[in-house]
Amino acid sequence: MANFGGHAIPGSFFLLLGFWLTVKHVLQHYWRTSQPKGRHIMPPFFKKMDFLEGGFIIFGSFVGIMIEQFVVDGPHAHLYDKENNSWVKLMNWQHGTMYLFFGICGIALVASSASKLVPAGVDRLALSLALFVEGFLFYHHLHNRPPLDAHIHSLLLVPVFSGSASTMLEVFIRDNIILELLRACLFILQGSWFYEIGFVLYPLSGPEWDLKLHDNLMFITMCFCWHIAVALLLVSCISSVVWFTVKRFSGRGRDIEIGMRSTSSKASSQKALLEESDEE
Amino acid sequence: MANFGGHAIPGSFFLLLGFWLTVKHVLQHYWRTSQPKGRHIMPPFFKKMDFLEGGFIIFGSFVGIMIEQFVVDGPHAHLYDKENNSWVKLMNWQHGTMYLFFGICGIALVASSASKLVPAGVDRLALSLALFVEGFLFYHHLHNRPPLDAHIHSLLLVPVFSGSASTMLEVFIRDNIILELLRACLFILQGSWFYEIGFVLYPLSGPEWDLKLHDNLMFITMCFCWHIAVALLLVSCISSVVWFTVKRFSGRGRDIEIGMRSTSSKASSQKALLEESDEE
Amino acid sequence: MANFGGHAIPGSFFLLLGFWLTVKHVLQHYWRTSQPKGRHIMPPFFKKMDFLEGGFIIFGSFVGIMIEQFVVDGPHAHLYDKENNSWVKLMNWQHGTMYLFFGICGIALVASSASKLVPAGVDRLALSLALFVEGFLFYHHLHNRPPLDAHIHSLLLVPVFSGSASTMLEVFIRDNIILELLRACLFILQGSWFYEIGFVLYPLSGPEWDLKLHDNLMFITMCFCWHIAVALLLVSCISSVVWFTVKRFSGRGRDIEIGMRSTSSKASSQKALLEESDEE
Amino acid sequence: MANFGGHAIPGSFFLLLGFWLTVKHVLQHYWRTSQPKGRHIMPPFFKKMDFLEGGFIIFGSFVGIMIEQFVVDGPHAHLYDKENNSWVKLMNWQHGTMYLFFGICGIALVASSASKLVPAGVDRLALSLALFVEGFLFYHHLHNRPPLDAHIHSLLLVPVFSGSASTMLEVFIRDNIILELLRACLFILQGSWFYEIGFVLYPLSGPEWDLKLHDNLMFITMCFCWHIAVALLLVSCISSVVWFTVKRFSGRGRDIEIGMRSTSSKASSQKALLEESDEE
Numbered sequence A, B, C, D: 001m002a003n004f005g006g007h008a009i010p011g012s013f014f015l016l017l018g019f020w021l022t023v024k025h026v027l028q029h030y031w032r033t034s035q036p037k038g039r040h041i042m043p044p045f046f047k048k049m050d051f052l053e054g055g056f057i058i059f060g061s062f063v064g065i066m067i068e069q070f071v072v073d074g075p076h077a078h079l080y081d082k083e084n085n086s087w088v089k090l091m092n093w094q095h096g097t098m099y100l101f102f103g104i105c106g107i108a109l110v111a112s113s114a115s116k117l118v119p120a121g122v123d124r125l126a127l128s129l130a131l132f133v134e135g136f137l138f139y140h141h142l143h144n145r146p147p148l149d150a151h152i153h154s155l156l157l158v159p160v161f162s163g164s165a166s167t168m169l170e171v172f173i174r175d176n177i178i179l180e181l182l183r184a185c186l187f188i189l190q191g192s193w194f195y196e197i198g199f200v201l202y203p204l205s206g207p208e209w210d211l212k213l214h215d216n217l218m219f220i221t222m223c224f225c226w227h228i229a230v231a232l233l234l235v236s237c238i239s240s241v242v243w244f245t246v247k248r249f250s251g252r253g254r255d256i257e258i259g260m261r262s263t264s265s266k267a268s269s270q271k272a273l274l275e276e277s278d279e280e
Helices: A004-034 A044-070 A090-114 A122-139 A147-172 A177-201 A214-251 A256-264 A270-279 B004-034 B044-070 B090-114 B122-139 B147-172 B177-201 B214-251 B256-262 B270-279 C004-034 C044-070 C090-114 C122-139 C147-172 C177-201 C214-251 C256-264 C270-279 D004-034 D044-070 D090-114 D122-139 D147-172 D177-201 D214-251 D256-264 D270-279
Strands: none
Touching: A004 A044, A004 A177, A004 A214, A044 A090, A090 A122, A090 B214, A122 A147, A122 B177, A122 B214, A147 A177, A147 A214, A177 A214, A177 C122, A214 C090, A214 C122, B004 B044, B004 B177, B004 B214, B044 B090, B090 B122, B090 D214, B122 B147, B122 D177, B122 D214, B147 B177, B147 B214, B177 B214, C004 C044, C004 C177, C004 C214, C044 C090, C090 C122, C122 C147, C147 C177, C147 C214, C177 C214, C177 D122, C214 D090, C214 D122, D004 D044, D004 D177, D004 D214, D044 D090, D090 D122, D122 D147, D147 D177, D147 D214, D177 D214
């Protein structure tokens, strides 16, 4: 959707996802480091979070596909127009394909949370694949555009493919807080860069940008680095706030572990719960 | 062989290989997870499967080389035509070279199953190399073709080189079910894409595709992503079916391990068998 | 800053950093290998060194940003000139951005030395990112320059991106002396190559270089390899000198460990110190 | 040196090195697998082999540099001709630079064999670097050549850069027989390809090759794959022959270990030797 809104929607989605991943992984990291060594079992609370996250991603992807198909100027599920011998609204179909893979990623997340039969790492593989497909389609999007338009979109490929690579690494190196926060950071970067694309290509106010001026390309390249710095700053601040909040609450005489559990279950004893989560 | 059949034959081969690898690796994974921790010995049943697979690949490669050489318009083992000062049917020779490396891969599989002297991982290295050579020759194939023809063949390089890289990784990270199923998935993708190439370049019915229309390239790029999604779906479905079938059979009072062994040996006791397989 | 000084300043900075890293990592390696296996605690001396290094990097980056902004022909914190509708001194802003990321890297180093809450490896990730941003901005710097100018700058990307990759590897493989010295070596190479760029593009004496002569490009390529050899030689010599100096001092009846500690603390007993550093 | 001999000499060198590495690493692998688990100490015999290899490489590099400098039409240690304002014989200087890095690699091998202070892996890093520099200089060699000449030289980069990457991997994954034999195989491939370049560009008999014919490029690409297959075959055959020869000798009542040691030392007892090698 070639307007400001069409870039603000995925931008907001990725920003939210990035913030959420930061909070989630800092909580998980706090849990891991505060537990005695022998216990590696995550409390059911985290499983619920994963279900919620997966469900949200599936829902978002489904809505995204529906919108791309059935907006006023969408393809309405028609792929090929036999009368004119032409494809119908391929751009919308391509965006729908991107959503589809994020949907698959949501399903993989739910499946790997629900069942121990699904091998650990499938959710990360699916996410890595979804990012790869997004980058792959974007990359073949860029032909025949004015220089600044092509450049600003190609910069989007940096967080997309880096995210795909770092998530692929997480298939093998699990529970590494640096990789997890790096992933969150790359999502925030992607989100904020979507907004930047929107502001540059469809300025809300002020004059249009000259899409061929070399100085504009140089500024955008530098601006991208500033977005990286801001994303780093945001992730560090959120992480610190979450960490110290959790620590303070768990320090006030209530064990964080119990606090967390009490949100999910009340009557059962601690040990029973652990065994349950082990067998699920 | 520039016709539909020439793409359907390798397509079918890779599809079959992909399905077979899915079944085999899910069975092996079931075996690994259902065994107590101390035992890592595969039953002879799996070794027989590897022999069969290796033999099948060697046979297929040999037949492939023979067909490429001795079809009616083939080179008939002539490489250079001294009268005309020209190479004879280089395309067929190149296809034969690809088959040769899959043959080497089959030999490596048989050798590493037959003898413990062959270091573990040689079969994966040979497979990785066979895929690399396939991609390498395809890559140098693509010059001077119409845009859609070049593009649709270059998309084939994605599963080929990804497969080569992920198989190379398996030399070092062994018995990782995700990598194994990823490999199977990439073979299925490669096979189905061979069919797609056949359908697009040599349509069985209907009008020819316009090989220069940019919209066709955009559709094909997207279509490739749909093939990825279908390959993922197929691998997940087959894996689930195989897993639950095996589980049900082994749950009916017959230990799957014994069931498997009884196909290879009857009179010997379980322990003797294990020791045997250890010494082979 | 397009003159000899503008290349000599970062060159000196990177040379100094490379020498310093060599000394630091050889000392750390000596400490690691001379300790009994069970003890992995670095003495407070090393922590102080990291504080110093981080503080120095932060200070240097701050000064660098200030100079780039407020030199006579600098942008003086103006980014966009609304009267002329043009960006103001983008080159200086880009250099300032590079310094900014080295500043972030310094902050990460101080933070990860100061607190155990910061996960190990954050300092390396930040350094890897700073080098990536440096290379990324340089890479988009190179358009529309004469061949030799573009080539000599693109050779700079070799140590920058190699350094970024090897430092990223250090996030996962820590305390590997080879990687650490490789990093030092790449910084020295980068520093000496900055000087080489200065000498070639802004010769202090003698005739100007012909920026289009192909032979000059070939010589510069080879000259880069000689710089690699010299950097290797320097790192090996410094490492040997530091190693044998430390060994000789610690062999003279004074334990190196105690010698080191006495510089940081006098009255407290050895054990108390170790426990302290553990709890900080 | 642009003639057949100038390609046959490095070709022979790399072929020999490849054969030698195959023999050495199979012997080391035999030793490792035939030892009980607790003992990882290599007998002095292997250390002597490393000294010999290192000395041979240093000697070869030195001779290579001398030849490149002082052949009849060489630069005779003159780099810049001030009278004509031109560089003197840059090609010879570049080849000399390649030899220099192989010389450094020899020194690293000798140093890491001689002293335990040199961290394990330095020899592999130096070899990886030598191959990188070789490929780096070759890559910048290729401009402005006829298509077949450029293509056949660029194919040389495949074994060179693959060798550099796989050797770099060996810095971290040591004593992996697959990586070691892969390295040997890539050296053999490089050597045989040097011969192929010689045969194609400077044919000993018969007509000259048409350097612009596309069919020749296609044949050469395929021919490269055949070289890979032959290199694989050679490495497998040599490995098998060495393995079974060693096994047969060590099976004839003489322990291979003792047999090996007796070549290096006679009077000292086995245990003393082991301790010695430990302390060296």
